[in-house]
Amino acid sequence: MGELLLPGPFDDALASILRGLSAGRMLRVVNFHATPAYRREEYRRQVAAYADRFAPVTPANFDAAFDGTWADPRPGLMPVLFEGWRDNVDVMLPILEEFGFKGWFFVPSAFPGIGAQDQRAYADAHTLRLPRRDEYPGQRVALTWDEAGDAASRGHGFACHSRSHFDLQPDTPDDVLREEIHTAAAEMRAGLGQPAEIFCWLHGAEAGVNPRADAMLKDAGFRYLFSNFKVQRLA
Structure with a gap:
């Protein structure tokens, strides 16, 4: 687990969260990473319970969910659904669709383009959490851009989780930022056939942790930044 980085004192961050909650500005998010088939029925029960209580946040209504x-x-x-796993498409996507929800895929943009034979090693090298059981022996474990584009065409959402699952730091150099932001944005557009407007760093760094990164995110066309405690409007 990486160190939690905030742009200011923790007390200021906590006060900001409490102000948002008091104003009713709350976005309810449930996070998944790999979603292996052996847990399919567990996921189905979980999503069925959500369907009794919640409405789906979709790309079409996201702004309303965010702005109150x-x-x-x-x-x-x-x-x-973090990290772009194949089982997110094979296992979780049909369950979400069964109960009327839209999945939100937070994908490190390089991962779908890695060759199947190299994906496990890439995952190990980039803090991508492989499932405990390998349910695709000898096959790819990442979703493909064709699968991603098909899901996007059916109304599911996509966000850029940097290019290489990158942990932003205050001193990250500009050449690395360009790779993790601009190159990632271009790969997301090419893969999906549409831009991704949401960005999320590994470990959820907020705006303000690295102002150069914030400016570059805006320049690359990202409108929102997801962090550990909030969603921040960039443009």
Whole structure:
């Protein structure tokens, strides 16, 4: 686990969170990483329970969920699938669709383009959590851009989780930032056939941790930054 980086004192961060909660500006997110088939029925029960209580947050209504103009009497829920695993498409996506939810895929943009024979080694080298059981022996473990584009065409959401699952630091040099932001944005556009407007760093660094990165995110066309405790508007 990486060190939690905040742009200021923790007390200031906590006060900001409490102000948002008091104003009713709350986005409910449930996080998944790999979603192996042996847990399929567990996931199905979990999502069925959510369907009784929550409405889906979709790319079409995301702004309303974020800015406090949400109109549905039920609170919105955003199921986030981190890291771009194949089993997110094979196992979790059909379950979410069965119960009317849209998945939100937070993908390190380089991962789908890694050759199948190298994906496990790439995952190990980039803090991508491989499932405990290998359910695809000898095959790819990452989703493909064709699968991602198909999911996007059916209304599911995508965010850029940097290019290489990168842990932003205050002193990250500009050439690395360009690779992790601009190159990643270009890969997401090419893979999905549409831009990704949401960005999320490994370990959820906030705006302000690295102002040069914040400026570059805006320049690359990202509108929102997901962090550990909040969603921040960039543009």
